[in-house]
Amino acid sequence: MDKDKIISRGRIIIRESFYFLAALLAVFIILEMIWPHIILAYLNLNYLLVILLIVGLILLIKYRQ
Amino acid sequence: MIKPFLTKWPFLLKLRLFFIVLGLIIVLVFLYLKVVPFGRATYERAYPGGLKSGQGFIYGFTPAERVDAAGVYPKLISDPLYFSLFTPRTFDSVKLTIIYRDHLGDNTFLVEAGVLADKLTWRYDLQPLQNKILENWAAIRQRVGTGTPLILSKTDSYDSAADFWADLKAGQLKNCAGGAGTCLAVYNYPLDLPYKFPAGTTVAPLTINQPLRGTHQFYIYTPDGDLSLVIDFLLLRQDKGADPITVNLYQGDKIIATKFAADNRPGATDGQTEIKSLSLAASGLAPGVYKAEMKISDDTVIKKIISSSDKLAFINKLWPVSGPEPATFYTDADYLQAKAFTPASLQTLNFAGQAVALDEAYKQFTFLAASSMADQTAVKAIKINKEDVILENNGVFALSPESVFDPALKKVDNHFNAAAVNYIIADYTAPRPLADGWKSATAEFNLKTAYRETGQYSFMISIPGLVAESGAYLEIKDIKTEFSGRTLGQKLKSLWTRIK
Numbered sequence: 001m002d003k004d005k006i007i008s009r010g011r012i013i014i015r016e017s018f019y020f021l022a023a024l025l026a027v028f029i030i031l032e033m034i035w036p037h038i039i040l041a042y043l044n045l046n047y048l049l050v051i052l053l054i055v056g057l058i059l060l061i062k063y064r065q
Numbered sequence: 066m067i068k069p070f071l072t073k074w075p076f077l078l079k080l081r082l083f084f085i086v087l088g089l090i091i092v093l094v095f096l097y098l099k100v101v102p103f104g105r106a107t108y109e110r111a112y113p114g115g116l117k118s119g120q121g122f123i124y125g126f127t128p129a130e131r132v133d134a135a136g137v138y139p140k141l142i143s144d145p146l147y148f149s150l151f152t153p154r155t156f157d158s159v160k161l162t163i164i165y166r167d168h169l170g171d172n173t174f175l176v177e178a179g180v181l182a183d184k185l186t187w188r189y190d191l192q193p194l195q196n197k198i199l200e201n202w203a204a205i206r207q208r209v210g211t212g213t214p215l216i217l218s219k220t221d222s223y224d225s226a227a228d229f230w231a232d233l234k235a236g237q238l239k240n241c242a243g244g245a246g247t248c249l250a251v252y253n254y255p256l257d258l259p260y261k262f263p264a265g266t267t268v269a270p271l272t273i274n275q276p277l278r279g280t281h282q283f284y285i286y287t288p289d290g291d292l293s294l295v296i297d298f299l300l301l302r303q304d305k306g307a308d309p310i311t312v313n314l315y316q317g318d319k320i321i322a323t324k325f326a327a328d329n330r331p332g333a334t335d336g337q338t339e340i341k342s343l344s345l346a347a348s349g350l351a352p353g354v355y356k357a358e359m360k361i362s363d364d365t366v367i368k369k370i371i372s373s374s375d376k377l378a379f380i381n382k383l384w385p386v387s388g389p390e391p392a393t394f395y396t397d398a399d400y401l402q403a404k405a406f407t408p409a410s411l412q413t414l415n416f417a418g419q420a421v422a423l424d425e426a427y428k429q430f431t432f433l434a435a436s437s438m439a440d441q442t443a444v445k446a447i448k449i450n451k452e453d454v455i456l457e458n459n460g461v462f463a464l465s466p467e468s469v470f471d472p473a474l475k476k477v478d479n480h481f482n483a484a485a486v487n488y489i490i491a492d493y494t495a496p497r498p499l500a501d502g503w504k505s506a507t508a509e510f511n512l513k514t515a516y517r518e519t520g521q522y523s524f525m526i527s528i529p530g531l532v533a534e535s536g537a538y539l540e541i542k543d544i545k546t547e548f549s550g551r552t553l554g555q556k557l558k559s560l561w562t563r564i565k
Contacts, residue, residue: 016080020087020088024091031092037153038098039095039119041121041151041153042095043119
């Protein structure tokens with residue numbers, strides 16, 4: 001696999017991870033609104049938000065075209 | 066199928082499929098945890114905490130000033146303590162296990178846990194975790210029979226539990242000259258012994274004009290099986306929240322008559338008082354003692370009680386308010402707990418002939434009668450100069466000495482007088498000792514009648530007599546709750562039956 005392909009796939013993975021985490025956060029927030037505390041009891045959504053921001057920053061800085 | 070997926074499908078498609086499946090699995094896991102389909106769940110909080118991924122289910126102890134959180138383990142330094150427990154769904158019962166280390170000293174006998182059963186009256190369903198009095202008795206006294214309930218005897222009077230129960234049923238135990246009720250104490254065991262007034266006891270109508278604030282219960286005696294109560298309530302409209310009124314009449318633990326008045330202006334705080342009257346009558350009852358309960362919020366006052374019987378004694382609590390001052394009440398207990406509800410109620414009151422100072426508002430003071438050891442059943446007078454004082458003890462209160470009667474059996478609590486008791490019946494299992502002085506105690510609660518708000522049950526740890534100034538404390542290492550309830554299948558079946 002050549003270097004360009006690796007970079008291209010890396011960008012896709014980071015981008016898709018960002019979409020996935022954003023969608024997951026949205027679903028968790030909706031679930032929290034329907035059944036309060038059901039997610040927060042197990043998982044602090046701030047952690048997920050921080051990971052989402054880190055992935056987003058990597059996507060912006062490293063893979064900006 | 067696998068090969069084309071690995072070789073022919075575009076990378077982006079495979080990646081998206083992977084994330085979609087992963088997302089679905091994560092959401093399904095949370096839904097599983099929410100539904101608890103098999104009806105059983107365990108939630109635990111251990112100390113010290115460490116890094117937590119989420120808020121957890123068992124929240125910290127409140128009020129904060131009653132907990133010393135500086136050490137590795139939280140220390141409970143004052144009574145009572147509360148914690149709430151979030152559950153994703155309702156359950157039928159819970160087994161609560163607490164691992165604790167006892168630094169309570171010799172004079173703090175009880176550790177109990179409870180779940181909030183009624184928010185309006187702030188009533189907790191308490192179960193024992195530790196009772197040192199029972200453990201001391203079990204160590205040095207005779208045990209009658211084996212199994213549960215635990216029967217302890219001061220002397221070697223009975224060889225078998227069957228003989229004991231047979232005598233108890235007949236109302237006469239060995240070495241109890243005044244009848245079984247006079248020398249028997251119970252703990253966490255409901256025992257309904259019929260209370261007998263002397264033959265020929267008559268009753269007369271009674272009107273109580275003493276205003277009383279908040280929930281009250283009283284015993285009332287009818288010699289002829291007819292009972293009538295007319296009770297006027299005054300809604301103060303000072304606090305938020307609804308002020309419904311319920312009057313229940315009990316025979317033993319069974320409600321035999323009830324009256325209810327809904328609050329037509331819930332949440333009103335305009336101070337525009339309202340009067341409501343409820344009447345309750347029953348006839349054809351068996352002659353004897355009944356219990357009446359007036360279940361109201363602290364924003365409601367019992368203004369007047371018109372009763373068909375003057376043998377009427379309030380149970381455990383009296384909160385006189387806005388009546389004539391000074392006022393005199395009577396009790397049979399050998400101690401009195403008093404709390405000034407406002408600074409204006411601070412005073413020197415008189416209990417059993419002794420002047421005692423109530424010099425701090427909102428703080429509960431305990432006063433012991435000087436003659437308590439000599440004659441614990443004697444009627445003691447309580448003279449208060451200012452009202453709005455909450456009076457409590459483990460006996461009864463009455464407005465005249467003739468009305469004082471207490472059909473309840475003695476309880477093995479912090480004010481237990483061993484001198485007057487020859488037998489104890491208790492439903493109690495001593496805590497299990499662990500290494501390094503830790504103990505594990507378990508209590509089970511029925512949650513069908515427990516109060517649950519915003520997905521949370523409220524629990525209490527009660528250690529009567531524990532005050533911060535004493536230096537005594539209870540360390541908590543672990544709280545584990547094992548819930549059980551209906552399975553998803555049972556819920557669906559029940560739903561289907563209702564739809565049909």
